[in-house]
Amino acid sequence: MSTETPTPGRPRAFDEQTVLDRAAEVFWRQGYEGASLSSLTKAMGINRPSLYAAFGSKEELFKRAFDRYHETNLANARAALEQPTAYAAIEVFLRASADNLTAGGHPAGCLSIQGGLACSPENARISEILAAGRAATEAALEERLSRAAKEGDLPDGMDSRALARFVMALSEGHAVHAAAGASREDLQASVDVAMRAVAALRPGAGG
Amino acid sequence: MSTETPTPGRPRAFDEQTVLDRAAEVFWRQGYEGASLSSLTKAMGINRPSLYAAFGSKEELFKRAFDRYHETNLANARAALEQPTAYAAIEVFLRASADNLTAGGHPAGCLSIQGGLACSPENARISEILAAGRAATEAALEERLSRAAKEGDLPDGMDSRALARFVMALSEGHAVHAAAGASREDLQASVDVAMRAVAALRPGAGG
DNA sequence: CACGTTCTGTACCGAGCGGTATAGTCGAGG
DNA sequence: CCTCGACTATACCGCTCGGTACAGAACGTG
Numbered sequence: 001m002s003t004e005t006p007t008p009g010r011p012r013a014f015d016e017q018t019v020l021d022r023a024a025e026v027f028w029r030q031g032y033e034g035a036s037l038s039s040l041t042k043a044m045g046i047n048r049p050s051l052y053a054a055f056g057s058k059e060e061l062f063k064r065a066f067d068r069y070h071e072t073n074l075a076n077a078r079a080a081l082e083q084p085t086a087y088a089a090i091e092v093f094l095r096a097s098a099d100n101l102t103a104g105g106h107p108a109g110c111l112s113i114q115g116g117l118a119c120s121p122e123n124a125r126i127s128e129i130l131a132a133g134r135a136a137t138e139a140a141l142e143e144r145l146s147r148a149a150k151e152g153d154l155p156d157g158m159d160s161r162a163l164a165r166f167v168m169a170l171s172e173g174h175a176v177h178a179a180a181g182a183s184r185e186d187l188q189a190s191v192d193v194a195m196r197a198v199a200a201l202r203p204g205a206g207g
Numbered sequence: 208m209s210t211e212t213p214t215p216g217r218p219r220a221f222d223e224q225t226v227l228d229r230a231a232e233v234f235w236r237q238g239y240e241g242a243s244l245s246s247l248t249k250a251m252g253i254n255r256p257s258l259y260a261a262f263g264s265k266e267e268l269f270k271r272a273f274d275r276y277h278e279t280n281l282a283n284a285r286a287a288l289e290q291p292t293a294y295a296a297i298e299v300f301l302r303a304s305a306d307n308l309t310a311g312g313h314p315a316g317c318l319s320i321q322g323g324l325a326c327s328p329e330n331a332r333i334s335e336i337l338a339a340g341r342a343a344t345e346a347a348l349e350e351r352l353s354r355a356a357k358e359g360d361l362p363d364g365m366d367s368r369a370l371a372r373f374v375m376a377l378s379e380g381h382a383v384h385a386a387a388g389a390s391r392e393d394l395q396a397s398v399d400v401a402m403r404a405v406a407a408l409r410p411g412a413g414g
Numbered sequence: 415c416a417c418g419t420t421c422t423g424t425a426c427c428g429a430g431c432g433g434t435a436t437a438g439t440c441g442a443g444g
Numbered sequence: 445c446c447t448c449g450a451c452t453a454t455a456c457c458g459c460t461c462g463g464t465a466c467a468g469a470a471c472g473t474g
Contacts, residue, residue: 009420010470033240034327037462047423049464058462109324117386118321120241131387162396165384166404169397172383173376179324180338182372189369190376197373197404216450217440244432254453256434265432415474422469431460439452444445 016054017068019044024065028107032062032116032126062115063129069111070133076100077137086148087202090167091195093141097171098187101178109179112137113172138168155203163201170194223261224275226251231272236314239269239323239333269322270336276318277340283307284344293355294409297374298402300348304378305394308385316386319344320379345375362410370408377401 022044026035037058041048055061080096083089101109112133116126142164149160174187229251233242244265248255262268287303290296308316319340323333349371356367381394 007420008418008472010422010472012421013470029325030327031238031240031323031325033238034323034325034330036327036460038460039327048462049424050422052463053421113383114325116238116241117316117324117383118236118238118241120237120243120246123241127387134383134387159396159400162400165389165393166377166397166400169380169384170373170377171380173379173381176320176324176341176379176383177372177376180334180341186372189366190373193366193369193373193408194404197401197407200404200407201400214450215442216448217442217452219451220440243430245430255432256454257452259433260451417474418472420469420471422467424467425465427462427464429461429463432458434457435455437452437454440450442448444447 012050012054014044014046014050019046019054020061020065020068023061024069024111025106027062027065027115028069028109028111029114031114033119033123059123059125062126066111066115066129066133070136073100073110073112074133074137074140078140081140081144086145086153087195087198089144089148090198091191093167094171094174094191094194095188098174098191099184101175102182102184102187108181110172110175113175114179134168134172138164141167153203155201158201219257219261221251221253221257226253226261227268227272227275230268231276231318232313234269234272234322235276235316235318236321238321240326240330266330266332269333273318273322273336273340277343280307280317280319281340281344281347284347288347288351293352293360294402294405296351296355297405298398300374301378301381301398301401302395305381305398306391308382309389309391309394315388317379317382320382321386341375341379345371348374360410362408365408 023040026040026043030039037048037051040058040061041051044051051061055064076096077093080092081089083092107114112130115130116123117130119127142161145154145160145163148154149158154160154163170190174182174190177187177190230247233247233250237246244255244258247265247268248258251258258268262271283303284300287299288296290299314321319337322337323330324337326334349368352361352367352371355361356365361367361370377397381389381397384394384397
């Protein structure tokens with residue numbers, strides 16, 4: 001990142017990253033199709049032509065905003081997975097996820113799901129982009145658990161892909177709950193149950 | 208239900224339940240806000256004024272369609288829960304759910320989630336209606352598991368509300384996966400993992 | 415301080431939205 | 445068989461949608 005690009009002409013009155021975060025919040029709260037240009041520009045604090053000059057279209061704006069959101073989320077997930085055992089990695093992943101889903105400073109739940117699970121045919125790309133983001137997170141999980149399997153840190157015959165899918169699905173379900181108003185404690189209690197159950201998957205346990 | 212209501216005037220050219228099912232499919236595939244009146248009437252095979260005469264508004268149409276969908280789903284869930292043990296009830300619930308989420312004859316996934324997790328403020332009621340539907344299913348689960356707890360069919364100290372939330376969240380996550388194209392086998396493999404883990408919650412096990 | 419360039423703000427575009435007025439159609443009762 | 449009443453079909457309503465033309469404002473450069 002160069003600190004100072006020599007731009008001719010009038011400089012921008014807004015910070016691109018800042019307005020992208022504001023846009024992400026609107027998409028998050030209202031979904032892609034529920035987020036009108038008016039509500040977006042209002043929340044971003046810029047006018048329509050500025051938005052189009054900077055981002056090109058509503059869809060491109062969404063992609064940019066989601067990319068930013070997703071990179072952060074994926075980094076958080078990878079960080080959570082840096083635990084010495086598969087059990088600990090799963091627990092930290094689920095607990096951090098539950099915290100994030102109900103944290104202040106942004107809407108409840110998860111943009112990857114609220115953004116637009118189902119869209120009209122002309123916006124089908126949006127659903128695909130979100131699905132690809134979720135798949136990337138699941139792939140990171142699987143990678144970690146696959147390593148655990150090689151290290152003997154999972155029971156023999158354990159399908160690490162299926163285990164990753166199980167953990168990811170639980171986290172997505174928590175996102176659905178969070179979007180409907182579930183509290184941090186609600187979700188953590190569900191994680192308690194999950195971990196009590198997942199303990200059976202430790203290599204030592206009689207799984 | 209009276210079999211024959213003596214209606215004066217011209218009789219309807221469509222069956223109400225049939226067109227409600229068609230409408231549900233469109234909402235399911237495209238979400239409430241992504242489902243336009245044009246796509247709805249086209250799929251339902253009726254004209255706009257017929258739709259409005261019969262159902263009043265797009266929102267009322269959605270409520271009627273969703274009620275029908277939800278009643279069936281809830282009945283299926285209750286039937287699945289009629290198993291002698293909590294473990295079996297959870298397994299049948301999750302397996303039937305995974306089957307339904309990927310069954311032919313209707314869109315993949317679950318209307319309760321795809322219909323509109325996040326909507327624009329003027330359609331916020333839609334999200335609430337869907338959330339209430341999901342909560343009803345979770346309540347049925349909890350009721351069954353709470354009974355199991357009383358029967359000594361769950362480990363002491365097991366929080367049946369949290370367990371119900373855990374099972375429901377997993378099922379919702381499977382719905383998200385199904386909406387993105389996961390296969391029946393993908394979901395059943397996740398259920399395999401879940402059941403292997405949940406076995407630890409059997410009263411006999413050292414949970 | 416005039417210039418070229420880029421941004422900002424207003425005002426607007428065609429299209430599609432959810433919803434409806436109106437006229438014609440069809441079946442039942444007198 | 446005629447009339448009444450609810451249904452169907454066309455054509456339309458005001459409104460908001462995503463997107464843009466254009467004029468003015470603000471910066472770096474000569």
